[in-house]
Amino acid sequence: MKLSAPLIYGLIASILLVSAPHADHLPLWVNGVGLILLGWRAYLTASGNALPSRGLLLLITLACVGGIAISFHALFGREVGVTLLILLAALKLLELRAVRDATVLIYLSCFIIITNFFYSQSIPTALFMLFTLLVIMTAWVQMQTGSLGLKPRLRIAGVILLQAIPLSLLIFVLFPRVQGPLWGLPQDAYASSGLSDTMSPGSMSKLSLSDAVAFRVTYKDKVPPREQMYWRGPVLWDFDGRTWTRGRGITLQTPQLADAGMPVDYTVTLEPHNKPWLFALDIADTVSIPHVFTSDFQLLNKEPVNARLRYSATSQLNYRASPDEAPQQLQRARALPRGYNPRARILAAEWRAQNTGDEAVIRAALAHFNRNGFEYTLEPPPLGLNSVDDFLFETRKGFCEYYASSFVFLMRAAGIPARVVTGYQGGEYNDLGGYYILRQSDAHAWVEAWLPQRGWVRYDPTAAIAPSRIQNNLSAALSNNTALPFFARTQSPLLHKLRFNLDAMTNQWNQWVLGYNTERQFAFLTRLGMEDITWQKLAMNMLAGVAMLAGIFTMLMLRRLRLRDTDAVQTLYLKFCKKLAKAGIARAPHEGAQDFANRAAQQQPQHAVAIADITAQYISLRYRNQREAGALHAFKHAVRSFKL
């Protein structure tokens, strides 16, 4: 056991592979320094030069830590931890003196693999993990096999890994799951993407550029029409002239849903987005997981959604939402910041003067959007201080948040309580998986206005400009769609099919591998016929299963230890004796092979040559240790063709 060159190269390869997935989110200088350190080590090994002194290494280490502190402004947190681990592993390689150090590096490599799962847990990541493990194991085996070549080492490592796969799958299914977290997590532990609780010009269109999946929906039996597929997210009340925010709710009143009808049942698999909101079709009635139902019909999880979450819900598509809304809430829904957008206020006042009743005002507003040459685009021109005025009278180009924002402003200016609702609209049907995918590009903003008797009614000004946005999808609504993500603009049927296949596979992977939590485990095992699942029972079953599989492996593995060719030789010789015995020449128990052959040859002189030949081969195979490759085969052939 010494630190041979192949072992060092194996370790370099391992560290390179475990750090490679981090390359795209680490600072450039970290990638550079890591590569230089690994390259340096490879050079030292190849040239046989001495390792750098401890003083120099200490200096480099301090420089690296300093660099991390400067570029991250911190010495704690996920990114910092990963960077430190990778750089320390590369530095340790330069300080490799004993086999113990190599073992530490192997363990460290395994640990670095796991840090990559913070960023990605997709199918390619899993396959890459298996490949990386194979490389690490091959280097690992080297420490215990001395000068063994690469190929046999790969085989040993491969066999161990292959045996580990079924065992680990079994444990994966049966290992009692504990719902984390066990301790507080740093703020950057989870990536957050998706809808936020604020809306300003540009925020939605920015989101629309992302292909990322927001959630997937399976409808139980009835699929609602597309123009009813409004997935409610954060409801925004407060406007400061530019940005809409949720504000602070001033009532704890439970929302009322009157005259509910048209229930729709469905199941949502929500991607983690690090925010508490859950999405449901307007308007949710029952939800399968614990939740908070706010007074503006928003569904909130108890804590931020940090893991993929699955829930079933029932929504009522026909309703009267809070027809008896509290007066202070209605007051809040009419509030506007002073001074901004004077022209919009005048326009609203005109509508109010010309029309009788709130509904007529709303109709006038929608007609205004429809008629005055408004354009639906992802790349609207920038707006000035009076954003609503600029949009309504100057640019007239915008995305859904522009329309929702200005519409609510106009309503409030006309004295009608209104609010912005954000969420997702529509979705894309995957006929392979039988579910709808909602991507970030399906993010949408619309409006709710409160009318006496009818309560909060949904209006979508975007539908007035670009009805196809609601009836089809985003790419159909945009004339110039170059800025759209690749998946959203492609029309090729083959690509579509491929994309659906990939997404169906990803969905299965997400449901069964990544989303395998306590509930999934419970449901899956119940379906397999397990009753009263407790963690003790799971553990017992797991141990029993592992023992059984390990037993099977043991039997398979130990088989090759006793396998002997001599036994095959003996079997063949006995066959030959049996043939002679049929002819009346039976071998006496005490009779040696040579004596027997002589006796048989005397009795059957016409076969003497064959008998002598077979006996000679038998003796050579059985009693001389060295043997040629084809000898056994030739002997087999001779015995087979021997006939009396």
Next chain:
Amino acid sequence: MFNSFRQKFRNWAFRRTVESGTVVLNQRRIYIIPTRQGLGFALVLVLMLLGDINYNLSLGYVLTFLLATAGGMSMLHAFRNMAQLEIKAGHVAPVFTDEQARFVFHFNNPGTLDRHQLHLHDDTGHRTVFDLPAQRSTAIELPLPATRRGWLDSGRLTLHTEFPLGLFHAWTYIHFDVQCLVYPKPAAAQPLPAVSSQNGNGKAMTKGDEDFSGLRNYVAGDALPRIAWKALAREQGLQVKQFSAPQGQDLWLDWSQLPNIATERKLELLTRWVLDAEAQGLHYGLRLAQLELPPAQGSTHRAECLRVLALFGTEQSS
């Protein structure tokens, strides 16, 4: 006190019998415990599992379980690396004190699997590391220092392996009934005692070199001083002078004639003389306190003399 308890436990737990013939390593003879690295690895796995639970990393679970089961399976591989090996003790050539006694063991690997990195060592750290190819019998030599004359027991040897990942230590004890005969260390060169002294029978002795009786052909092993160099010069080939060897012309290496030095020094001196007498082609006999080897010559006689000297005063000498 703890040490003696541990020793007792070991004696009780692991067989301490001396064996002969062929030993087959079956599962009752192979013991396995995790190594220090193995325990370290377990700790790493626990940390990883805590991370998986805390951050709800499903792939992390997969990785942790893969590593854990691979580690577990490596135990089976370690066992398999030793199982069903057939071991036989081989012949051990006698050595002189302070030389290395080369114990030979024949390892037969009957299966179709190569065995890797087996360590054979004694309790004081003398070791040899080897691989065993499939379906091959391999002779393995373990050199142990011969520090005292007499019979050297190999002691209980340990055969162990940490293949394939170094997480588990699989070992077995082998203690064969083989011993190495260790001759006394030959003293520094000393002139042989005079032949002309009184022998045991009281006959006067004359120098044997004078009774030249003829030449015979050289046989490998003949002593150099006996070669007839003159005959060689006459191109008669390599020939050896033969002397008639009457009883009275033997060289007696006699214990009682030795100067008054320590017993071990006396044995060392006698060893030196036996070697020199044999090298000079003399007829020599050995006379110890209670034992007498009549004069003779040749490697068998030399071996017998050295054996008597090696075992002088020990229990096995009789």
